[in-house]
Amino acid sequence: MSDSSVITKLLNSAIHSIKAVLPLDVEIKKPKLVSKNEVSTNLGVLIGMTGECKGHLILKAEPSTFGNIANSMFGMQVEGEMLFSFTGELGNMLAGNMTTFASQQGITMDITPPTVIERPNHAS
Template sequence: MKVQYINPFLESASTVIQQFCNVSVTQGEVVQRELTFHVDHTWIRIGMTGQFEGDVIFGLHNEVALKIVSAMMGGFPVSEMDEMGKSAISELGNMISGNASTLLYNQGMTIDITPPEIVQNYEMFSSKGSEALSVPLNLSEMGRMEIQVIVAK
């Protein structure tokens, strides 16, 4: 699997999170491994179609997701992931993926993205067991986000 598929998502995630959360973002090592899900995490799935097809999955520990939602809402304290929080965290995934698709387009690759989906029952996720490019992003004191990209074709 080509690293060129994940780099625009990493670049976009760093920019968007720095803007909304006012934290520095550092990238961990890119690894190829089986798609993994962790308990106590919020998962945002965005499908990709076009010159390549697959999914990008953003994983955040629930506490980190709440911190990001709080930052997106101007610092208003958020203690649970209600419908407004789910909408905000979905929009984060949408902004990252939309910017990434523009970066890919500028590299000569055309993709479309699907609306974000909060994946709560990852046991039912259709790409479970697939190979993914996976990278952790360290969000300073907020915690960590994991980005996994699966390219089906």
């Protein structure tokens, strides 16, 4: 399978996962290649990808964004340790769903457990 075919199938798997997991209207824009960290945030989750497709899935957003997603999924606000835990579980759900769909497209891969990344809020 060519690299471009794997990338296309992986992107389609990611889009499928987002639409399947998130109970929100999500606008999917054209993908772009980034060579450096363009987004600064206080909360995120990193999940490793192994197998035929190696790399990392990183989801980053402001805590309020993760909180709004939790509210739309569960009908309640989460904060503190619950938000931290939800962020890891959201990453796990998205990556797991993406991996399952990718395997149906012929891409053999697996994921690592999520690592939640939290940057302390520093008042200026």
